[in-house]
Amino acid sequence: MNSIKFLYAAYIATWAIHAFYIGTLVRRFSRLRREMKELGKGK
Amino acid sequence: MKRLFPIFSAITAALLAYALYQALVVAPTDALQGDVYRIIYYHVPSAWTAFLLFFINFIASIQYLASAKESTQKAAKWVVIVIGAVGVIACFLPQVQHLLPTGMRPSAVATTVLAIPAFYFFVGKFFPGQRLDVLAVTSAEVGVVFCTIVLVTGPIWARPVWGIWWAPGDIRLTSTLVLWLIYVSYLVLRRFSNSAQTQMLAAALAVFGALDVPLVYFSIWFFRTQHPQPVIGGGGSMDPRMLHVLVISWMAFLCFAFLVCWSRFRLELLHREVEEAHAMESLVGAGAAAKASIPLNRSPK
16 A cells, blocks of 8 residues: 555645644734834824 | 743654654554554544643633623532532443443543533633633634644545545544534634624634534444544553554644644734724824814804
8 A cells, every 4th residue: 555645645734734824823923013013103 | 931932842843853753763553554544643633632722712611601790600610510520420320331432431531521620710710801712712723723634634544544535424524524614613703703792602602612522522432433443542452652652742732732822822912902002092093083173063152
């Protein structure tokens, strides 16, 4: 059974999903920090 | 706390690398499935982590709903204590024991039942007020990520072993998909609803959603499924070396989930801070506009 490619696919998919989610968290963090800075400037 | 984050991140990264090494190199090859069985070292810990996160979401949602009134809060405390006490006693009654699935130890069920009051009081103590809601949304979102991994890695394992990607009608698979859909709808509700009742509605939805978790977990005990029968905790016969790697892998994923939840929790707090600042700014703006308009609106005496 040539199953090794399925094993690698599952591991890669797992880390791809985690990386994508962490990427969205980083993007949201930077957007909120930028907004906070702008609000600070406005005062 | 900010200093702890990089230290904990480094420990988690090391643990994940060690778990990967154990899963790919140290764990013995399965005699029937070959190497593809090693997917369980990611699939099963992800499922357990998702269940744990949905359980935290359930507890935080109950706490949030109960915190609306002081009388409800007191009543909920007593209900949780009674559930814990009655549940533990019931697990050791012979009449209840024969209802448990074959191979499932009453002590394991009693420990799980005891986790309900333990988590309830822990969450109530360390996450007061709005932080309960922040914890609920955090655990639901990270839980959905782990549940997605379960739904992706499962079919990747099934294709070479079963010959099909998905077994339509299989209760374990279907109930997991339903669980995922419930929590996705929970997140969609939170994301797009602007009503003042959103948090309450989401908490109520989360309580119903959590009812699916025991169905997913126990489905392989109570129903005939295509999904493999339990290999641990239910009279299974997993090789101790494989079990050892599975536990290491779960510990690594738990640390990783904790780290991600920590970041998501901070993000949600920052998000609410920004929203408050925006609201204050618009209030100040509206106040200034109103002040400026007062003399114009006054009729001359």
